[in-house]
Each structure stands twice: as C-alpha cells, then as structure tokens.
Amino acid sequence: MAIPRRKLSSLVVLLFVCLIVFSCLEDAASAGAGRRSQSHIGGRWRGRGLVAAINFESVEPDEKVFNVLDFRTAAAGTGDDYEAGPGEDDSTPDWKMIVEAFKAACQHPGKARLVFPKGQYRTNTLHFMGPCRATRLVFQMFGDLIGPTDMSMLPNPFWINFARLNNVILLGSGGTIDGQGEGVWKNCLPKGCSALPPCNVKFDYNNNMIVKGIRSINPKAFHFHVHSCNNMRFENLYLGAPDWSPNTDGIHTSNTTFVQISNSTIATGDDCISLGHGSTDFNITDITCGPGHGISIGSLGKDGRPGRREKPVRGIRANKILFRGTDNGIRIKTYPKAIPNQVHDVYFQDIDMENVRNPIIFDQEYSTKNAKTSSHVKISDIHVHNIRGTSATPTAVNVKCSKIFPCEGLDFFNIDLSYNGTKPAQIASSCVNARPSYGGIQKPAPCTPIFT
Numbered sequence: 430m431a432i433p434r435r436k437l438s439s440l441v442v443l444l445f446v447c448l449i450v451f452s453c454l455e456d457a458a459s460a461g462a463g464r465r466s467q468s469h470i471g472g473r474w475r476g477r478g479l480v481a482a483i484n485f486e487s488v489e490p491d492e493k494v495f496n497v498l499d500f501r502t503a504a505a506g507t508g509d510d511y512e513a514g515p516g517e518d519d520s521t522p523d524w525k526m527i528v529e530a531f532k533a534a535c536q537h538p539g540k541a542r543l544v545f546p547k548g549q550y551r552t553n554t555l556h557f558m559g560p561c562r563a564t565r566l567v568f569q570m571f572g573d574l575i576g577p578t579d580m581s582m583l584p585n586p587f588w589i590n591f592a593r594l595n596n597v598i599l600l601g602s603g604g605t606i607d608g609q610g611e612g613v614w615k616n617c618l619p620k621g622c623s624a625l626p627p628c629n630v631k632f633d634y635n636n637n638m639i640v641k642g643i644r645s646i647n648p649k650a651f652h653f654h655v656h657s658c659n660n661m662r663f664e665n666l667y668l669g670a671p672d673w674s675p676n677t678d679g680i681h682t683s684n685t686t687f688v689q690i691s692n693s694t695i696a697t698g699d700d701c702i703s704l705g706h707g708s709t710d711f712n713i714t715d716i717t718c719g720p721g722h723g724i725s726i727g728s729l730g731k732d733g734r735p736g737r738r739e740k741p742v743r744g745i746r747a748n749k750i751l752f753r754g755t756d757n758g759i760r761i762k763t764y765p766k767a768i769p770n771q772v773h774d775v776y777f778q779d780i781d782m783e784n785v786r787n788p789i790i791f792d793q794e795y796s797t798k799n800a801k802t803s804s805h806v807k808i809s810d811i812h813v814h815n816i817r818g819t820s821a822t823p824t825a826v827n828v829k830c831s832k833i834f835p836c837e838g839l840d841f842f843n844i845d846l847s848y849n850g851t852k853p854a855q856i857a858s859s860c861v862n863a864r865p866s867y868g869g870i871q872k873p874a875p876c877t878p879i880f881t
C-alpha cells in the first residue's frame with residue numbers, strides 16, 4: 430500500500446518529535462536514577478567551610494602557650510580577684526588554676542593555646558565564657574577532667590560550659606572528660622529524674638568551633654548539649670556510657686545551624702545524636718552508634734510555652750552510619766500535641782543496621798497514650814536511601830504520621846533489611862497517614878498505606 434506523500438512527511442515529523450521526546454525522557458530518567466543511586470547529589474550540604482584542614486596538634490610559631498600547671502601558684506596566691514559563681518568552688522586547687530589559665534589565654538591578643546598536661550584534674554562547674562581577645566583559642570587536653578559526684582556542686586544544666594566563644598578548638602590529645610555519672614543514673618532509674626541532670630559539656634552561643642578527638646565518658650545526662658551555636662564541627666570523638674544509663678544522649682542540638690559531625694563512635698544509653706528544634710544544615714557522616722537509641726530528629730511539638738516557639742528542623746544529611754544493636758536506627762519523633770513545627774529536607778543515606786530493633790521509625794505519637802489531638806508537626810521531603818542489614822523485630826519500617834498533617838514526600842530507595850529476631854516472623858513495613866514512594870530494592874515490601 431502506497432502512503433500518500435503528505436501523510437509520509439507528517440509521519441516523519443512525528444517520528445522525529447517522538448525521538449526527541451523519548452531521548453529527553455530518557456535523560457530525565459537517567460538523571461533521576463543518577464540522583465538516586467549516588468549519595469550527596471540532590472542532598473548537598475550547604476555548610477560553609479570552617480577553619481581549613483589543619484590538625485591543630487602542634488604549636489604554631491605565632492601561637493602563645495598557656496600551661497594550666499603554670500597557674501597553680503597564681504591560683505594559690507591571694508592576688509586573684511575572680512569571684513566564684515554558683516557551683517564553682519574556689520577551694521579546689523585544680524579548678525582555680527584552670528580558671529586563671531583560661532582568663533590569661535582568653536585575654537591574649539593573638540593565637541592562644543591552653544594546654545592541660547597529662548594527669549587528672551578534678552573540678553566542679555567550669556565556665557569558659559567569651560568573648561575573648563584571643564583570635565584563636567585551642568584547648569589541648571593531654572590530661573583528664575574528672576567531674577564531681579556531689580550534685581550540689583553542679584547547680585547548672587552542665588558541668589563544663591563553653592559559651593559566647595569564637596574560633597575555639599577543643600582538642601583531645603589523649604584526654605578524657607569523665608562525668609562520673611553512675612550515682613546519678615542509679616538515683617534516676619527507678620522513677621526517672623525530676624529534672625534532667627547536668628550534661629558533661631554544654632556549648633552555648635558559640636561560632637566557628639571544632640571539637641576533635643575528645644573522649645567523653647559517663648556523663649550524668651547528655652555528653653554534649655549544643656544550643657544556639659553556628660558553624661560547629663565535631664570529629665574523631667568517642668562518647669561512651671553503659672547501655673542502661675538513662676538520658677546519656679551523645680550529642681543533642683537545638684537552635685543550632687551548620688554542623689558537621691564525622692568519624693565518631695557513640696556508645697551510650699540514650700540517643701546517639703538527637704536533633705532538637707531549630708537544628709538546621711547538618712552533615713553527619715561516618716558514625717558508629719550502639720548501644721543506644723539511634724539517631725533521632727526530635728522530639729518536636731513538645732514545648733508550647735510562650736516565647737519558646739519551636740523552629741523547624743531541616744537540611745539534615747546523615748550518611749554512612751552503622752547502627753549496632755541499637756533500639757532504633759533512624760527516627761523522627763513528635764508529640765501528639767497542638768504545637769506547630771516542621772521537619773523537611775532530610776536525607777538518610779548509606780546506612781548499615783546490625784540487629785536494630787526499629788531500623789526506620791517515624792513516630793508522631795511519641796510517648797503518649799490516648800492523646801486528644803494528633804501532632805501538628807508536618808513531616809515532608811524525607812529521603813531514605815541505601816539502607817541494609819538486619820532488624821531485631823519484624824516491623825523494620827514503621828511510619829506513623831499525623832492524622833491532621835499526614836507525611837508527604839517520603840521516598841524510600843534501596844531498602845534491604847532482613848529479620849533476625851528470636852521468634853519466627855516475616856519482615857514487614859507499616860505506614861499510617863503516609864504514602865511513601867519507592868524505588869530500587871524493597872525489603873520489606875512497600876507498605877499498604879492506612880489513613881485514619
């Protein structure tokens with residue numbers, strides 16, 4: 430059959446258009462696939478560069494060294510005019526000499542280094558408070574700081590406080606920060622604590638700070654509490670406490686932005702890392718968690734007191750994490766209360782689970798039974814890519830979103846989990862008030878969404 434000339438030419442045009450459209454579609458598809466299979470792309474961290482990659486271990490020619498031991502006599506003398514604040518005990522010789530040495534280093538108009546030689550330093554409450562004249566201040570810990578067991582010596586929410594400082598580097602050169610928390614845990618365990626006990630180290634209103642190679646053990650509550658800081662880098666840390674120790678979160682943050690946490694081992698009794706309200710632009714990478722409760726966003730939607738309006742959590746990148754025997758892997762937790770907030774733009778990528786009880790858990794009914802309302806925290810644009818390993822319970826993926834604010838834009842790609850519990854069961858996923866999108870491997874199989 431002959432095809433009329435006009436028809437033929439329009440067919441050619443059609444074919445041509447199809448080819449173009451098809452190749453465009455293919456480009457789009459492969460771009461999408463590329464984005465999905467590669468970590469980082471599409472999830473770029475917007476953090477600014479901190480201080481360049483110097484190791485800070487050795488003294489630079491233009492740096493002045495302040496050895497805390499050189500201040501022992503100064504502290505013992507009568508000439509010092511420092512007045513002890515609450516919980517600060519000027520009868521402790523170590524405390525006094527550290528305070529004097531810090532004052533001197535802080536006031537140095539140039540680069541300063543405060544050195545703690547090998548040995549043990551027993552101190553009560555320590556405030557390292559700026560602003561300082563030093564253009565850069567390195568705390569170098571060859572020795573160990575040992576906290577008090579007497580709670581009356583710790584009236585603040587912290588034992589050690591770094592506050593209102595710029596360009597400070599806290600360097601663990603073998604030193605340990607030991608909170609001696611055991612007595613407090615034992616008191617808290619039967620009924621819970623009436624107030625959260627003091628953390629080992631609290632960071633408040635600091636900018637451009639590096640905390641590197643520090644060992645922190647046995648805090649009374651959190652190891653590190655980071656509040657209202659900018660541009661913080663935590664690396665090569667070891668944070669340790671027994672699995673039964675209550676509230677011993679590794680790093681808890683709030684109202685804090687541009688944070689890098691990398692190459693660290695966090696083995697504690699509570700959350701490995703917990704991102705409270707107003708935590709934005711985080712890059713968490715190369716972390717081993719366990720024992721403990723995993724990496725958590727939240728809890729959010731909790732505090733509705735006037736003047737305490739919660740800020741969103743967004744721009745979170747957590748890559749290359751190993752969870753070993755933890756209660757949870759990646760978790761988002763919000764209370765079923767009428768307190769508005771948001772969690773969005775979050776990527777969890779390249780994560781290994783070893784016998785984790787709840788590898789992926791988003792819980793918007795956190796810690797509440799028979800709530801009168803559902804959570805007012807909106808969770809959206811959450812990406813979970815390349816998760817593999819074992820779950821200690823059958824429900825490896827458990828998504829429980831809010832009835833009034835269902836989760837949106839949940840994307841699961843390459844989830845490869847198998848059940849390794851004691852009772853025979855099938856691995857499963859569950860989702861309430863959410864309709865995730867799926868790609869790649871899906872073990873467990875995609876959930877059947879339920880809307881309440």
Ligand SMILES: *[C@@H]1O[C@H](CO)[C@@H](O)[C@H](O)[C@H]1NC(C)=O
Nearest residue numbers: 469472473474691712714746
């Ligand atoms: C996060 O930090 C690591 C280690 O510094 C770096 O290699 C990686 O590129 C960063 N990720 C993003 C998304 O910027």
Ligand SMILES: *[C@@H]1O[C@H](CO)[C@@H](O)[C@H](O)[C@H]1NC(C)=O
Nearest residue numbers: 634656657658659684685707
């Ligand atoms: C949050 O952090 C910013 C920047 O550090 C600070 O100005 C503000 O006062 C902080 N807000 C609260 C409630 O602490």
Ligand SMILES: *[C@@H]1O[C@H](CO)[C@@H](O)[C@H](O)[C@H]1NC(C)=O
Nearest residue numbers: 642664665666667692693694
């Ligand atoms: C990671 O941290 C450990 C100590 O915690 C250190 O020995 C090692 O060199 C660090 N690795 C990198 C790549 O910085």
Ligand SMILES: *[C@@H]1O[C@H](CO)[C@@H](O)[C@H](O)[C@H]1NC(C)=O
Nearest residue numbers: 782783784818819820849850
């Ligand atoms: C499976 O569970 C057992 C018992 O808890 C544990 O010893 C083993 O390491 C687990 N295997 C994997 C691959 O997680």
